[in-house]
Amino acid sequence: MVLQATTAGIVDTALWAGVVVAVLVLALLAVILFLQAFHAARAARHRRIRDRWRPLILSSLCGNTESVPPVDQRNAVPVIRLWSHYRKSIRGKSANELDDLARRAGFVEIARGLLDNRNIRLQLLAIETLGTLSDRGSWDRLNDLMSSSDPYLSMAAAQALLRIDSRKAIRRVMRQAGNRTDWIPDAIMGMLEESGPEVVSSALPDAIREASDELRPTVLQYLKTAERERVYPALTVALEIQPDDPEVLAACLQVIGDVAIPEGLGLVRQNSDHERWFVRLRACSALARIGTADDVPAVISRLSDSEYWIRYRAAEGLADMPSVSETRLLEIKETLADRYGRDMLTQVIAEKRAQGTRADDAEEALSREGVA
Amino acid sequence: MKELIELIHPVEWFFLTYFACLGGVYLLLNFLSVFRVHRYMNERSAQLVDARSTGLQPPVTVIVPAHNEAETIVTSVQSLLQLEYGEYEVVVVNDGSTDVTLEKLVRAFQLVPFPEVYHVQMPTEPVRQIYRSATHPNLRVIDKENGGKADALNAGINNARYPLVCTIDADSILQRNSLRRVVQPFMEDRSTVAVGGNVRVANGCTVEDGFVTDVGLPRNPLALVQIIEYLRDFLFARLGWSQLNSLFVISGAFGCFKRNILVEHGGFRTDTVGEDMEMVVRLHRRLRLSGEKYRVTHVPDPICWSEVPEDLRSLKNQRARWQRGLSEALTMNFGLFLNRKGGLLSWFGFPFKVLFEWLGPIVEISGYAYMIGGLVFGWVRPEIAIVFFAIAVGVGTLLSVGALLLEEMSFRIYGSRNEILALSAVAVLESFGYRQMITVFRLVGLVQWALSRPRSWGETRRSGQWQKAA
Numbered sequence: 001m002v003l004q005a006t007t008a009g010i011v012d013t014a015l016w017a018g019v020v021v022a023v024l025v026l027a028l029l030a031v032i033l034f035l036q037a038f039h040a041a042r043a044a045r046h047r048r049i050r051d052r053w054r055p056l057i058l059s060s061l062c063g064n065t066e067s068v069p070p071v072d073q074r075n076a077v078p079v080i081r082l083w084s085h086y087r088k089s090i091r092g093k094s095a096n097e098l099d100d101l102a103r104r105a106g107f108v109e110i111a112r113g114l115l116d117n118r119n120i121r122l123q124l125l126a127i128e129t130l131g132t133l134s135d136r137g138s139w140d141r142l143n144d145l146m147s148s149s150d151p152y153l154s155m156a157a158a159q160a161l162l163r164i165d166s167r168k169a170i171r172r173v174m175r176q177a178g179n180r181t182d183w184i185p186d187a188i189m190g191m192l193e194e195s196g197p198e199v200v201s202s203a204l205p206d207a208i209r210e211a212s213d214e215l216r217p218t219v220l221q222y223l224k225t226a227e228r229e230r231v232y233p234a235l236t237v238a239l240e241i242q243p244d245d246p247e248v249l250a251a252c253l254q255v256i257g258d259v260a261i262p263e264g265l266g267l268v269r270q271n272s273d274h275e276r277w278f279v280r281l282r283a284c285s286a287l288a289r290i291g292t293a294d295d296v297p298a299v300i301s302r303l304s305d306s307e308y309w310i311r312y313r314a315a316e317g318l319a320d321m322p323s324v325s326e327t328r329l330l331e332i333k334e335t336l337a338d339r340y341g342r343d344m345l346t347q348v349i350a351e352k353r354a355q356g357t358r359a360d361d362a363e364e365a366l367s368r369e370g371v372a
Numbered sequence: 373m374k375e376l377i378e379l380i381h382p383v384e385w386f387f388l389t390y391f392a393c394l395g396g397v398y399l400l401l402n403f404l405s406v407f408r409v410h411r412y413m414n415e416r417s418a419q420l421v422d423a424r425s426t427g428l429q430p431p432v433t434v435i436v437p438a439h440n441e442a443e444t445i446v447t448s449v450q451s452l453l454q455l456e457y458g459e460y461e462v463v464v465v466n467d468g469s470t471d472v473t474l475e476k477l478v479r480a481f482q483l484v485p486f487p488e489v490y491h492v493q494m495p496t497e498p499v500r501q502i503y504r505s506a507t508h509p510n511l512r513v514i515d516k517e518n519g520g521k522a523d524a525l526n527a528g529i530n531n532a533r534y535p536l537v538c539t540i541d542a543d544s545i546l547q548r549n550s551l552r553r554v555v556q557p558f559m560e561d562r563s564t565v566a567v568g569g570n571v572r573v574a575n576g577c578t579v580e581d582g583f584v585t586d587v588g589l590p591r592n593p594l595a596l597v598q599i600i601e602y603l604r605d606f607l608f609a610r611l612g613w614s615q616l617n618s619l620f621v622i623s624g625a626f627g628c629f630k631r632n633i634l635v636e637h638g639g640f641r642t643d644t645v646g647e648d649m650e651m652v653v654r655l656h657r658r659l660r661l662s663g664e665k666y667r668v669t670h671v672p673d674p675i676c677w678s679e680v681p682e683d684l685r686s687l688k689n690q691r692a693r694w695q696r697g698l699s700e701a702l703t704m705n706f707g708l709f710l711n712r713k714g715g716l717l718s719w720f721g722f723p724f725k726v727l728f729e730w731l732g733p734i735v736e737i738s739g740y741a742y743m744i745g746g747l748v749f750g751w752v753r754p755e756i757a758i759v760f761f762a763i764a765v766g767v768g769t770l771l772s773v774g775a776l777l778l779e780e781m782s783f784r785i786y787g788s789r790n791e792i793l794a795l796s797a798v799a800v801l802e803s804f805g806y807r808q809m810i811t812v813f814r815l816v817g818l819v820q821w822a823l824s825r826p827r828s829w830g831e832t833r834r835s836g837q838w839q840k841a842a
Contacts, residue, residue, distance in 0.1 A: 015755060018762025021770055028773045029796050035780045036792040043787075120414040151560075152415050184559045186429050308491050343489045350487050354504065 046078045053079050057086055060101040061094045068104045076110045077122065080129055083107070087132060099133055108135050115141055124156050131160025139164065146172065151182035159191050166195040170203040178211025178219045185218050192225040201230040208237045216242060217251035224259055231255060232263040239267075246276045253279065257286030265290055272298050277307045284310055288317020296324060300332060303341030311341060315348040326352065384756050387739040388763060394728050395767030401612025402604075402774050405672075408611045409782045412672050430558060431459035432536045432551055433631070435528030437521050438464055441542040442471040446480045448542055451582025453508055457551040461510040465528045468497070468518025477513055482506040488531075490514075494639040496527040521624070522640035522647035529634055538628045539648075543679060545574055545584055546626065550675040554628045557669050565633045565655060568619065568670040569626035570607055572785065573599045574677035584677050587785050589794055592682040597806050599786075600799050602680075604775035607672060614670040618721035620656075620701075622668070624648035626676035644704065646697015653701045656717055657708040674785055688813045695733070695817025702730055733815035739764070740808060768803035775799070 114126035130138045145157035161169035177188045192200045211219045223231045235252045242248045256264030271283040284302045302314035333345040452462045466474045483503035490499050497519035505511040557564045576590030613619045640647040659666040681687040711718040743760045746752025776799045
């Protein structure tokens with residue numbers, strides 16, 4: 001009897017659960033239809049807003065400064081997004097005209113108001129707008145946001161600060177870049193390129209010193225955006241701090257090769273037969289890039305390396321060295337005892353020829369069109 | 373009789389509990405996926421400096437295994453060569469095609485034989501020739517003896533130059549920004565080893581020059597219902613698993629891996645029909661049990677479109693194959709089951725897969741048969757049957773409608789009122805027959821695996837109509 005009573009209770013509960021599920025399904029369907037109607041209405045409203053503001057924006061690009069209608073709070077976001085869309089793709093005088101339009105329309109005040117919005121997307125829009133308009137009044141707030149635990153908010157704030165005053169912001173941005181593992185290196189690189197080599201060079205030695213051991217190799221890559229003559233001294237800072245770290249060494253060698261720093265040749269030569277393969281790889285690439293005729297034998301020796309990728313880079317590098325002609329490459333190939341090295345040279349020689357054919361074809365096409 | 377009824381009760385409770393747990397876990401996964409989608413939509417808004425030319429965006433090798441794809445291969449490759457990404461290459465692997473796949477490629481892209489070194493990091497069927505394009509320096513074609521999809525992928529990996537490899541199907545339709553989206557997780561978190569791209573249903577869409585230009589609903593009812601199925605099972609459920617770092621599969625239609633990880637762990641197995649799932653489960657097993665920090669994740673953006681079966685036979689073959697693939701992946705990596713080093717994956721994810729997806733068809737069909745038979749022959753009380761169907765069908769409907777709601781809150785691919793109405797109706801009706809039919813197909817696959825039928829993909833009819841027109 002107890003069993004029957006318990007069973008009946010459970011069955012009743014389960015039946016009610018079934019009813020609840022059915023009600024939930026109907027409720028969700030209603031929400032779906034409501035959302036669809038809401039989004040359709042919002043899309044129509046945004047289209048109307050864009051149709052009103054697009055001619056204004058386009059005419060301001062041509063310097064026609066008409067009076068700017070007030071932007072009410074409800075329509076502010078789509079207007080700012082539209083403005084931002086055009087602003088991203090232009091530079092120079094037209095950009096200044098657009099910025100002027102934005103200031104007259106009150107974008108700065110609206111964006112400042114959005115900085116504390118709970119919606120991250122609106123915060124990001126606000127940060128981007130204030131950075132583009134170089135609003136110094138938001139400096140402190142943006143500085144706080146750079147310490148946000150959200151990596152996208154903090155990176156966006158860093159970008160905005162660099163746009164407002166790159167010299168003032170660069171040290172703090174670089175300190176963050178050297179210690180935050182959640183910042184995307186590619187995005188930082190883009191920001192530094194935008195800031196310019198002079199600004200970057202002023203901050204990088206300290207940034208390398210203050211970076212965490214884990215991120216120091218990444219920070220070293222940012223040297224590619226610095227002034228060329230300041231690169232090697234900055235590299236030596238890293239090597240003094242972590243002289244035995246193969247990751248740091250490989251990063252240094254990569255920068256030396258990519259930026260073509262002749263002062264680094266000694267370091268490259270020293271490490272061309274390093275025990276770690278990725279260090280040898282970077283050294284080999286760098287040697288091929290900045291090496292002299294005296295370094296050709298060292299690069300040739302890498303054709304017999306145990307690592308496939310080093311053999312490939314060595315072959316590519318040899319083919320790119322000014323002192324090595326195609327005839328010389330063929331001679332090297334004939335005299336090479338290592339079969340794998342010979343195969344690799346065969347491939348690279350064919351690649352060079354193919355590149356040459358494409359370049360000739362392109363030149364011929366240009367000459368036919370009367371461009372060359 | 374009374375004793376018999378009391379004996380039957382445990383059976384009823386077993387089926388009720390089973391379906392309740394199944395539905396409950398999927399509801400949890402959908403709930404978790406909401407957070408992931410919300411965060412993702414926020415990150416997408418971040419208009420950071422376009423990183424295409426900074427040199428730190430990792431270059432990618434896109435590998436396209438092709439077997440008898442003459443109808444569509446040229447258009448597919450043409451669209452791949454137009455992706456918006458800094459540095460990437462396309463490697464097509466002609467896996468012993470018996471039609472004119474290679475000839476069409478040679479003609480369309482001016483391929484010439486190239487003395488390229490074939491770097492054997494994993495054994496494959498013999499490579500006959502490597503070709504390079506005279507017009508597209510970032511296109512190569514490997515012509516090899518037939519060895520199956522996994523073997524073709526391994527050949528592509530052997531030949532890949534770049535640190536990330538994307539594996540796609542020859543008939544996958546990517547978007548111009550697909551590579552950027554799928555690479556993003558690798559840049560955000562260095563421990564990421566594999567990323568799945570979200571696959572959507574291409575049927576009913578307009579495709580021009582290999583890209584989807586207009587999204588639409590298919591007229592074919594089977595394809596239509598698969599839209600809801602893909603939303604529920606392949607998008608939001610996978611996002612939920614991804615939040616728990618327990619994602620079990622990265623679709624062969626579009627996935628991205630670190631090349632060195634694939635090579636270190638032996639590449640794709642050639643003795644399974646589910647090489648995509650087996651690879652991911654194996655990565656989980658090896659990396660987790662060795663204590664390495666890693667992440668396998670899923671990008672919720674619709675970045676890959678694929679044609680789904682529109683006839684029952686093709687659908688049956690596909691789902692039976694998936695079930696065989698699941699069976700093989702789980703049994704080949706059973707060391708992950710309840711392993712003390714395996715964490716949540718071993719103690720929740722893997723047991724769930726075993727109990728509810730691998731053995732699920734047996735239990736589910738038994739449950740339906742028992743309840744329906746019980747109603748007819750009187751050994752099941754009507755109220756128990758109502759509860760059972762409320763759970764089995766009701767929770768399934770709730771999940772489908774919930775997935776449609778999440779889609780409407782996030783990507784809104786299907787924007788018109790009529791499309792939403794149609795999908796809403798399908799979301800409700802899906803659990804009344806279609807899901808049960810799929811369960812039967814899965815059971816077929818399970819039986820095939822158990823009887824160790826020869827591993828083949830079976831016939832899947834693809835129309836590829838839009839690709840022909842291009």
